Amino acid sequence: MSLSLDGKKALITGGTRGIGLAIATRFVAEGADVTVTGTKPDVADFTGNQYLDVDFSDPDATAEFAANIAGADFDILINNAGVNKISPFGEIDVSDFETIQRVNVTAPFTLCQAVLPAMKNKGWGRIINISSIWGKKSKEQRASYSTSKFAIDGMTTALAAEVASDGILVNCVAPGFIQTQLTEQVLGETGMKEMAAQVPARRLGQPAEVAAFIAWLAGPENTYISGQNIAIDGGFTRV
Numbered sequence: 001m002s003l004s005l006d007g008k009k010a011l012i013t014g015g016t017r018g019i020g021l022a023i024a025t026r027f028v029a030e031g032a033d034v035t036v037t038g039t040k041p042d043v044a045d046f047t048g049n050q051y052l053d054v055d056f057s058d059p060d061a062t063a064e065f066a067a068n069i070a071g072a073d074f075d076i077l078i079n080n081a082g083v084n085k086i087s088p089f090g091e092i093d094v095s096d097f098e099t100i101q102r103v104n105v106t107a108p109f110t111l112c113q114a115v116l117p118a119m120k121n122k123g124w125g126r127i128i129n130i131s132s133i134w135g136k137k138s139k140e141q142r143a144s145y146s147t148s149k150f151a152i153d154g155m156t157t158a159l160a161a162e163v164a165s166d167g168i169l170v171n172c173v174a175p176g177f178i179q180t181q182l183t184e185q186v187l188g189e190t191g192m193k194e195m196a197a198q199v200p201a202r203r204l205g206q207p208a209e210v211a212a213f214i215a216w217l218a219g220p221e222n223t224y225i226s227g228q229n230i231a232i233d234g235g236f237t238r239v
Contacts, residue, residue: 004220
Protein backbone atom coordinates (compact mmCIF):
# COMPACT_ATOMS: atom_id res chain seq x y z
CA MET A 1 0.00 0.00 0.00
CA SER A 2 1.37 3.41 -0.96
CA LEU A 3 1.95 6.00 1.72
CA SER A 4 -0.16 9.14 1.40
CA LEU A 5 2.75 11.56 1.93
CA ASP A 6 5.44 9.50 0.23
CA GLY A 7 8.04 11.77 -1.34
CA LYS A 8 6.68 14.99 0.17
CA LYS A 9 9.00 17.32 2.07
CA ALA A 10 7.38 18.74 5.21
CA LEU A 11 8.48 21.42 7.65
CA ILE A 12 6.80 21.26 11.07
CA THR A 13 7.60 24.02 13.55
CA GLY A 14 7.46 23.18 17.24
CA GLY A 15 7.65 19.52 16.31
CA THR A 16 9.44 18.06 19.32
CA ARG A 17 6.61 17.62 21.81
CA GLY A 18 2.84 17.49 22.20
CA ILE A 19 0.74 18.03 19.10
CA GLY A 20 3.77 18.96 16.99
CA LEU A 21 5.54 15.71 17.81
CA ALA A 22 2.39 13.74 17.03
CA ILE A 23 2.14 15.47 13.64
CA ALA A 24 5.81 14.77 12.88
CA THR A 25 5.46 11.13 13.91
CA ARG A 26 2.37 10.66 11.72
CA PHE A 27 4.02 12.35 8.75
CA VAL A 28 7.07 10.10 9.03
CA ALA A 29 4.76 7.07 9.16
CA GLU A 30 3.05 8.35 6.00
CA GLY A 31 6.38 8.49 4.17
CA ALA A 32 7.16 12.21 4.31
CA ASP A 33 10.67 13.63 4.56
CA VAL A 34 10.18 15.58 7.80
CA THR A 35 12.07 18.52 9.25
CA VAL A 36 11.05 19.83 12.66
CA THR A 37 12.06 22.92 14.60
CA GLY A 38 12.38 23.43 18.32
CA THR A 39 14.16 25.50 20.93
CA LYS A 40 15.81 22.71 22.91
CA PRO A 41 18.56 20.35 21.73
CA ASP A 42 17.04 17.35 23.48
CA VAL A 43 14.82 15.91 20.76
CA ALA A 44 15.29 12.21 21.51
CA ASP A 45 11.57 11.52 20.99
CA PHE A 46 11.65 12.72 17.39
CA THR A 47 12.24 9.92 14.91
CA GLY A 48 12.10 11.99 11.73
CA ASN A 49 14.72 13.16 9.33
CA GLN A 50 16.05 16.51 10.56
CA TYR A 51 15.88 18.83 13.57
CA LEU A 52 16.63 22.55 13.32
CA ASP A 53 17.01 24.81 16.35
CA VAL A 54 15.30 28.21 16.06
CA ASP A 55 13.76 30.68 18.49
CA PHE A 56 10.86 32.42 16.75
CA SER A 57 10.66 35.06 19.49
CA ASP A 58 13.90 36.48 18.02
CA PRO A 59 13.08 38.43 14.82
CA ASP A 60 16.64 38.09 13.50
CA ALA A 61 16.63 34.33 14.06
CA THR A 62 13.27 34.03 12.31
CA ALA A 63 14.47 36.05 9.31
CA GLU A 64 17.67 34.02 9.05
CA PHE A 65 15.77 30.74 9.29
CA ALA A 66 13.28 31.84 6.62
CA ALA A 67 16.12 32.78 4.27
CA ASN A 68 17.75 29.38 4.82
CA ILE A 69 14.59 27.39 4.03
CA ALA A 70 13.57 29.44 1.01
CA GLY A 71 15.50 27.12 -1.29
CA ALA A 72 14.64 23.89 0.51
CA ASP A 73 11.70 23.08 -1.78
CA PHE A 74 9.18 22.15 0.91
CA ASP A 75 5.84 20.74 -0.23
CA ILE A 76 4.12 21.11 3.15
CA LEU A 77 4.43 23.71 5.91
CA ILE A 78 2.85 23.15 9.32
CA ASN A 79 3.09 26.28 11.49
CA ASN A 80 2.65 24.69 14.91
CA ALA A 81 5.13 26.53 17.17
CA GLY A 82 3.35 28.81 19.61
CA VAL A 83 3.48 30.43 23.02
CA ASN A 84 0.87 31.60 25.50
CA LYS A 85 0.69 33.59 28.71
CA ILE A 86 -2.56 34.10 30.64
CA SER A 87 -3.01 37.50 32.29
CA PRO A 88 -5.82 39.89 33.22
CA PHE A 89 -6.12 42.45 30.43
CA GLY A 90 -4.97 45.38 32.54
CA GLU A 91 -1.89 43.49 33.70
CA ILE A 92 -0.61 42.33 30.30
CA ASP A 93 3.00 43.37 29.83
CA VAL A 94 3.49 44.88 26.37
CA SER A 95 6.70 42.90 25.84
CA ASP A 96 4.85 39.64 26.58
CA PHE A 97 2.05 40.62 24.20
CA GLU A 98 4.55 41.40 21.45
CA THR A 99 6.47 38.16 22.00
CA ILE A 100 3.27 36.14 21.59
CA GLN A 101 2.47 37.94 18.33
CA ARG A 102 6.02 37.41 17.02
CA VAL A 103 5.94 33.67 17.64
CA ASN A 104 2.29 32.98 16.82
CA VAL A 105 1.72 35.38 13.90
CA THR A 106 4.88 36.97 12.50
CA ALA A 107 6.86 33.74 12.32
CA PRO A 108 4.13 31.83 10.42
CA PHE A 109 3.72 34.82 8.09
CA THR A 110 7.45 34.90 7.41
CA LEU A 111 7.70 31.15 6.80
CA CYS A 112 4.71 31.20 4.47
CA GLN A 113 6.45 33.83 2.39
CA ALA A 114 9.61 31.72 2.32
CA VAL A 115 8.01 28.48 1.06
CA LEU A 116 5.48 29.91 -1.39
CA PRO A 117 7.77 30.44 -4.43
CA ALA A 118 8.79 26.77 -4.56
CA MET A 119 5.19 25.63 -4.08
CA LYS A 120 4.03 27.91 -6.89
CA ASN A 121 6.72 26.58 -9.20
CA LYS A 122 5.50 23.03 -8.60
CA GLY A 123 1.82 23.95 -8.75
CA TRP A 124 1.21 22.10 -5.48
CA GLY A 125 1.50 22.89 -1.80
CA ARG A 126 -0.18 22.58 1.56
CA ILE A 127 0.08 25.10 4.39
CA ILE A 128 -1.62 24.37 7.70
CA ASN A 129 -1.51 26.91 10.51
CA ILE A 130 -2.26 25.52 13.96
CA SER A 131 -4.71 27.85 15.63
CA SER A 132 -6.76 27.09 18.74
CA ILE A 133 -10.31 27.08 19.98
CA TRP A 134 -9.30 30.44 21.49
CA GLY A 135 -9.03 31.68 17.90
CA LYS A 136 -12.70 30.82 17.34
CA LYS A 137 -14.03 32.03 20.70
CA SER A 138 -12.35 33.56 23.73
CA LYS A 139 -12.60 34.09 27.45
CA GLU A 140 -11.12 36.18 30.23
CA GLN A 141 -7.33 36.50 30.49
CA ARG A 142 -6.80 35.22 26.93
CA ALA A 143 -6.40 38.59 25.17
CA SER A 144 -2.79 38.12 24.05
CA TYR A 145 -3.26 34.55 22.84
CA SER A 146 -6.66 35.08 21.23
CA THR A 147 -5.37 38.15 19.42
CA SER A 148 -2.68 36.00 17.84
CA LYS A 149 -4.98 33.12 16.96
CA PHE A 150 -7.73 35.28 15.46
CA ALA A 151 -4.96 36.98 13.45
CA ILE A 152 -3.61 33.70 12.08
CA ASP A 153 -7.13 32.82 10.95
CA GLY A 154 -7.39 36.09 9.03
CA MET A 155 -3.98 35.61 7.46
CA THR A 156 -4.87 32.06 6.45
CA THR A 157 -8.08 33.15 4.77
CA ALA A 158 -6.39 35.94 2.81
CA LEU A 159 -3.50 33.73 1.70
CA ALA A 160 -5.84 30.92 0.68
CA ALA A 161 -7.74 33.33 -1.56
CA GLU A 162 -4.50 34.30 -3.32
CA VAL A 163 -2.89 30.93 -3.93
CA ALA A 164 -5.64 28.33 -4.36
CA SER A 165 -5.43 28.75 -8.14
CA ASP A 166 -1.73 27.83 -7.89
CA GLY A 167 -2.61 24.45 -6.40
CA ILE A 168 -1.72 25.57 -2.86
CA LEU A 169 -4.33 24.91 -0.19
CA VAL A 170 -4.06 26.88 3.07
CA ASN A 171 -6.05 26.07 6.21
CA CYS A 172 -6.15 26.50 9.97
CA VAL A 173 -6.73 23.67 12.40
CA ALA A 174 -7.97 24.69 15.84
CA PRO A 175 -7.34 22.04 18.52
CA GLY A 176 -9.45 22.10 21.65
CA PHE A 177 -8.52 20.55 24.98
CA ILE A 178 -5.82 18.03 24.09
CA GLN A 179 -4.13 15.67 26.55
CA THR A 180 -0.45 16.55 26.34
CA GLN A 181 2.31 16.47 28.93
CA LEU A 182 1.99 20.23 29.31
CA THR A 183 -1.76 19.94 29.95
CA GLU A 184 -1.13 17.29 32.57
CA GLN A 185 1.56 19.37 34.27
CA VAL A 186 -0.50 22.55 34.35
CA LEU A 187 -3.92 21.14 35.28
CA GLY A 188 -3.25 17.90 37.13
CA GLU A 189 -5.71 15.02 37.21
CA THR A 190 -8.52 16.98 38.84
CA GLY A 191 -8.21 19.89 36.44
CA MET A 192 -8.27 17.61 33.42
CA LYS A 193 -11.44 15.91 34.65
CA GLU A 194 -13.10 19.30 35.11
CA MET A 195 -12.02 20.34 31.62
CA ALA A 196 -13.27 17.10 30.06
CA ALA A 197 -16.68 17.66 31.64
CA GLN A 198 -17.06 20.86 29.56
CA VAL A 199 -16.62 18.96 26.29
CA PRO A 200 -19.64 17.27 24.65
CA ALA A 201 -17.48 14.21 23.94
CA ARG A 202 -16.76 14.08 27.71
CA ARG A 203 -13.05 13.53 27.24
CA LEU A 204 -9.90 15.33 26.18
CA GLY A 205 -8.59 14.86 22.68
CA GLN A 206 -5.40 12.98 21.90
CA PRO A 207 -2.49 14.49 19.93
CA ALA A 208 -2.69 11.57 17.50
CA GLU A 209 -6.30 12.51 16.65
CA VAL A 210 -5.19 15.99 15.65
CA ALA A 211 -2.25 14.60 13.71
CA ALA A 212 -4.41 12.15 11.77
CA PHE A 213 -6.65 14.91 10.44
CA ILE A 214 -3.73 17.17 9.59
CA ALA A 215 -2.06 14.34 7.67
CA TRP A 216 -5.24 13.98 5.61
CA LEU A 217 -5.58 17.73 5.12
CA ALA A 218 -1.96 17.90 3.90
CA GLY A 219 -2.26 14.87 1.66
CA PRO A 220 -3.40 14.14 -1.88
CA GLU A 221 -7.01 13.33 -0.94
CA ASN A 222 -7.63 16.93 0.07
CA THR A 223 -8.14 18.68 -3.24
CA TYR A 224 -10.78 21.31 -2.43
CA ILE A 225 -10.65 22.40 1.22
CA SER A 226 -8.96 25.76 1.63
CA GLY A 227 -9.36 28.93 3.66
CA GLN A 228 -11.00 27.09 6.57
CA ASN A 229 -10.49 27.14 10.34
CA ILE A 230 -11.45 23.63 11.42
CA ALA A 231 -11.90 22.84 15.12
CA ILE A 232 -10.88 19.48 16.56
CA ASP A 233 -12.50 19.92 19.94
CA GLY A 234 -15.09 17.22 20.68
CA GLY A 235 -17.84 19.74 19.91
CA PHE A 236 -16.76 22.35 22.49
CA THR A 237 -16.97 25.44 20.26
CA ARG A 238 -20.38 24.48 18.82
CA VAL A 239 -22.39 24.30 22.06
